[in-house]
Amino acid sequence: MTTSEDTQKINPRSPQPKKRSAWYLLTGMVLGFALGLMYTWWINPVVYESSDPSSMREDYKDTYRSTIAQVYAVTGNLDRAARRLELLEDESLIYSLGAQAQRALAEGKEELAHDLALLASALQAGSAEPTMIPIATTTATSEAVPTQTLPPLTPVP
């Protein structure tokens, strides 16, 4: 018989109830948290009914941009056009207009391409920093759509 067994026999511990840990509380909270997330993200998520133009999908943004350019072409109100374009939060207003003008030209929408290019040119002329318009070049860059050159611009009356 070993020494440890002797010790157990000599000093038998009185049976005490096991002290249960509070882990079950944490488990409950985690379970509840997961259920809460499931409810708020999948079952009943926040519904946005009042979004802004910058959150729109790209094709919607293109339509919005086209309309701004068309309005500018008929009204010549550059200040208003610039403020409207800023709502789209493009990294570069001029570049976005130029790139879209290229796409429009490639699709055969010459009038729209003209309007977009007209607004891009007006913004470029109005901005302090010289910015490159991708459509103004005859040689294609990696980012600009390599197609034709735009029809000549006519000044807004």
Place this chain on the structure above:
Amino acid sequence: MARRTRRIIFFSFAILAGLAAGMIFGWEVMPVQYKDTGSDTLRQDYKTDYVLMVAELYEHEVDDAMAMERLAYISPEPPLETVQAAIAYAEKNDYSSSDLQLMLNLAFAMEEFSATGISEGMS
């Protein structure tokens, strides 16, 4: 109270506390973000500005069908209702009289166009 019953009650409270925390997190702290929304979810002031753009174009083009097509871009509602909602917002927010007039002209055109369309459909 029996030990087991007490544990069940505490466990239920823990789940409720977690659920509340999860809902606050999911709705307030980190709600679902929509990045690619459509134009029909635009806030009313943006919609009003878009209707104004359509009205500005209509003033020059006088093209009912094109105006209707453009208005359909921001709302599935009938075009006249879209324009009327925009006018109501513009009146409430002190838009300039010239802008209001443009939208009123568009509303009148849409009203006429709708009436013509209905009468043509009935004949």
